[in-house]
Amino acid sequence: xxxxxxxxxxxxxxxxxxxxxxxxxxxxxxxxxxxxxxxxxxxxxxxxxxxxxxxxxxxxxxxxxxxxxxxxxxxxxxxxxxxxxxxxxxxxxxxxxxxxxxxxxxxxx
Amino acid sequence: xxxxxxxxxxxxxxxxxxxxxxxxxxxxxxxxxxxxxxxxxxxxxxxxxxxxxxxxxxxxxxxxxxxxxxxxxxxxxxxxxxxxxxxxxxxxxxxxxxxxxxxxxxxxxxxxxxx
Numbered sequence: 001x002x003x004x005x006x007x008x009x010x011x012x013x014x015x016x017x018x019x020x021x022x023x024x025x026x027x028x029x030x031x032x033x034x035x036x037x038x039x040x041x042x043x044x045x046x047x048x049x050x051x052x053x054x055x056x057x058x059x060x061x062x063x064x065x066x067x068x069x070x071x072x073x074x075x076x077x078x079x080x081x082x083x084x085x086x087x088x089x090x091x092x093x094x095x096x097x098x099x100x101x102x103x104x105x106x107x108x109x
Numbered sequence: 110x111x112x113x114x115x116x117x118x119x120x121x122x123x124x125x126x127x128x129x130x131x132x133x134x135x136x137x138x139x140x141x142x143x144x145x146x147x148x149x150x151x152x153x154x155x156x157x158x159x160x161x162x163x164x165x166x167x168x169x170x171x172x173x174x175x176x177x178x179x180x181x182x183x184x185x186x187x188x189x190x191x192x193x194x195x196x197x198x199x200x201x202x203x204x205x206x207x208x209x210x211x212x213x214x215x216x217x218x219x220x221x222x223x224x
Binding site: 044 | 142214
């Protein structure tokens, strides 16, 4: 069964501190992993995906197949990073995305 | 920048009534999705649609739900006889293709309240 786990429902960090949002997955195949972000009163939007290996807004995420993890990291959190973050998985067919329960990140000024 | 649009933004309906949630996907996208998010819970997949037919659906998507692409632009979700537990945020999404690694673009959501 496909499953995405985000163990932290709430996460608070001080501005300038490093932040890591955890995501673990289980999937019997080769998944594609994504991070979506939802700022207050805005739509879900893609933050980054593992296949592109890029850094967006200072965030990076590395797919660790051995640990089945796709943790989101940023070395220095900014206040504008406060949002809801969802880890998502797409299977080979891409016919659906499996979302984690989300982590609400608050960056304290 | 093209975006997925959903109407209405908020719908209040009485239990047992039918509702239709509307979505206009991004024009060159071929795959369409409906998701829902009950307050405080995760985003859950309902159905995916490609080439004018359902390609995948979840166990949530039972006989009271149906989807349709009535013309070249709209993608609708119909809930035939609403229940209190259908109250949720409903998100439409579209993607260019269905292969892995494809980004899904989400609409702003329709908040459905069943009373």
